[in-house]
Amino acid sequence: MIRGATIIRVLRVGCCAVAAGGILPARAAAQIYLGHDVPHRGSMEISGGAIGSGGSDSGPASAEETRNTGTGTGPFVLFSASSRADASAGLQGKLGVYLAKSFSVEGGVLLGRPRLSTQLSGDAESAPDLTATETLTRLIVDGSVLFHLTGASFGGGNGVPFVSGGAGYLRDAHEKNELIETGHEFHVGGGLHYWFGQGKHRLGMRADAGMSWRSGGADSGETYRAVPTAAGSIAYLF
Amino acid sequence: MNRGAAVFVTAALVAVCSVPAAAYLKLGTKVGTRTVTLKWSQMPIRYFITDRGTTGVTSAQLQQTVQSAFSTWEAVPTTQISSQFVGTTLANASSGDGLTVIGFQNRPDLERTLGATSFLIDTTSGAIVESDIFFNTAFPWSVAAQGETGMFDLQSIALHEIGHLHGLAHSAMGETELRAGGRRVIAAESVMFPIAFSAGTILGRTLKTDDIAGIGDIYPNSTYTRSTGSISGKITKSGKGVLGAHIVAFDMRTQKLVGGFSLSDDGSFVIAGLDPGPHVLRVEPLDDGDIESFFDATLNIDVDFRAQFYDKIVVVPKAGGTSGVELKVVAK
Numbered sequence: 001m002i003r004g005a006t007i008i009r010v011l012r013v014g015c016c017a018v019a020a021g022g023i024l025p026a027r028a029a030a031q032i033y034l035g036h037d038v039p040h041r042g043s044m045e046i047s048g049g050a051i052g053s054g055g056s057d058s059g060p061a062s063a064e065e066t067r068n069t070g071t072g073t074g075p076f077v078l079f080s081a082s083s084r085a086d087a088s089a090g091l092q093g094k095l096g097v098y099l100a101k102s103f104s105v106e107g108g109v110l111l112g113r114p115r116l117s118t119q120l121s122g123d124a125e126s127a128p129d130l131t132a133t134e135t136l137t138r139l140i141v142d143g144s145v146l147f148h149l150t151g152a153s154f155g156g157g158n159g160v161p162f163v164s165g166g167a168g169y170l171r172d173a174h175e176k177n178e179l180i181e182t183g184h185e186f187h188v189g190g191g192l193h194y195w196f197g198q199g200k201h202r203l204g205m206r207a208d209a210g211m212s213w214r215s216g217g218a219d220s221g222e223t224y225r226a227v228p229t230a231a232g233s234i235a236y237l238f
Numbered sequence: 239m240n241r242g243a244a245v246f247v248t249a250a251l252v253a254v255c256s257v258p259a260a261a262y263l264k265l266g267t268k269v270g271t272r273t274v275t276l277k278w279s280q281m282p283i284r285y286f287i288t289d290r291g292t293t294g295v296t297s298a299q300l301q302q303t304v305q306s307a308f309s310t311w312e313a314v315p316t317t318q319i320s321s322q323f324v325g326t327t328l329a330n331a332s333s334g335d336g337l338t339v340i341g342f343q344n345r346p347d348l349e350r351t352l353g354a355t356s357f358l359i360d361t362t363s364g365a366i367v368e369s370d371i372f373f374n375t376a377f378p379w380s381v382a383a384q385g386e387t388g389m390f391d392l393q394s395i396a397l398h399e400i401g402h403l404h405g406l407a408h409s410a411m412g413e414t415e416l417r418a419g420g421r422r423v424i425a426a427e428s429v430m431f432p433i434a435f436s437a438g439t440i441l442g443r444t445l446k447t448d449d450i451a452g453i454g455d456i457y458p459n460s461t462y463t464r465s466t467g468s469i470s471g472k473i474t475k476s477g478k479g480v481l482g483a484h485i486v487a488f489d490m491r492t493q494k495l496v497g498g499f500s501l502s503d504d505g506s507f508v509i510a511g512l513d514p515g516p517h518v519l520r521v522e523p524l525d526d527g528d529i530e531s532f533f534d535a536t537l538n539i540d541v542d543f544r545a546q547f548y549d550k551i552v553v554v555p556k557a558g559g560t561s562g563v564e565l566k567v568v569a570k
Binding site for chain 2: 061067079127
């Protein structure tokens with residue numbers, strides 16, 4: 001069913017090209033590669049927009065002292081701490097190249113300012129509970145492969161869903177740049193392109209949603225933490 | 239003395255001066271108008287062992303135990319210290335003879351003192367010339383590998399006193415409760431806490447992060463310089479500095495605790511020897527031991543404030559310091 005629809009669109013494009021050929025041969029020749037054949041191998045896409053990342057817990061920790069014999073069991077807890085990276089918004093930019101109509105690779109940069117917070121409680125000497133905070137400057141440079149589901153396109157081929165996956169390098173600068181901590185991430189997800197117009201150069205919108213597994217950096221330590229992400233971008237295809 | 243309360247104090251008898259110098263609570267002395275850290279200027283530290291044992295501990299066992307305690311300090315990877323056992327002596331572990339002597343003494347007059355360390359220093363430089371340690375035979379001692387019920391573990395107390403011998407003062411990383419006969423330790427996270435664990439335990443044989451930070455601060459090697467950082471700032475109350483506040487830095491990743499004190503009238507403090515990364519800070523009054531266990535009695539130590547946390551996560555850089563922390567406390 002889907003394959004049949006695709007064949008019909010291709011035939012229609014061929015007819016347009018032939019009809020225009022007698023009047024404007026030069027443009028008509030170019031239009032062989034326009035319309036629904038864009039993007040094609042060699043097409044490039046640049047996009048930029050906003051991204052939201054979910055929060056992640058770093059888990060509980062306890063400030064413990066060695067307990068003397070005869071004074072109870074287990075370590076003496078001076079106070080407890082529970083840390084998390086709060087949900088945050090950021091900016092992202094991507095540059096991709098199509099290796100085929102349905103396959104592209106891209107590199108991206110994400111810049112965000114997530115807040116780390118540590119909830120302190122249960123103090124042995126009744127220090128009031130408090131949440132200590134810090135704001136990071138987070139940079140993620142990543143690479144992804146995208147499979148464009150052209151067979152599931154809609155809106156006359158303007159809307160094209162995709163699935164993606166990749167990996168990235170993560171760099172967190174603590175406040176005042178006192179310490180840089182690096183890590184890496186893997187991500188999978190999917191999204192949607194919606195292109196406006198039929199020209200070779202097209203403006204469009206892009207929506208991404210996915211899951212990122214991060215290790216290292218300021219908030220993750222050595223264990224992987226799953227962070228949901230969602231982004232909206234303006235895209236330009238050329 | 240109430241032995242049932244198991245409350246005993248180990249003390250550093252500083253012959254010249256007990257004014258803390260800076261950063262971690264180190265022993266210090268005045269040289270002119272400056273306060274300098276007491277430290278050995280030459281390694282190895284050459285020491286003698288008194289040729290006298292006590293009930294349950296021979297002189298040879300004393301020597302082995304002391305050597306083991308020295309080795310524990312010397313194994314700290316961020317410091318450069320060494321020692322050398324020279325031989326046995328009939329001399330007492332008392333200052334003034336130019337020899338560093340470690341041994342037993344019967345001091346029933348010091349009814350709460352398990353052991354003590356004294357110094358002879360060069361008053362022009364602050365360099366330690368001699369340091370003597372005695373273990374009080376008024377108490378029962380043990381060198382059993384797993385400890386002995388009702389007897390104090392010699393290795394634990396030797397580790398504490400040898401910390402003093404290197405120039406460390408007392409740490410406040412511990413909690414106590416008042417009982418008949420004195421204070422009892424509930425918990426401690428530093429060998430240099432002034433009050434010993436109960437008799438029968440060997441809990442005090444292991445150096446803690448606080449001890450490791452302290453010894454590295456006095457005798458840093460290149461690893462310490464390259465791999466650790468510090469936090470500095472001041473503790474204030476109603477706009478004025480607080481002297482003698484105990485500040486604890488907690489590493490949220492490693493869950494290690496390192497303490498320090500505000501050591502000047504403006505409330506300034508430095509906590510050094512910290513692993514890089516985010517820390518939370520907590521300040522408390524010095525209320526888990528006698529003030530004199532930590533500071534010169536002439537100092538006006540402020541204990542009239544509540545324990546509290548700092549509202550910022552403080553990030554320790556590698557081979558550097560984070561400064562400008564101001565922790566405002568309120569009176570009780």
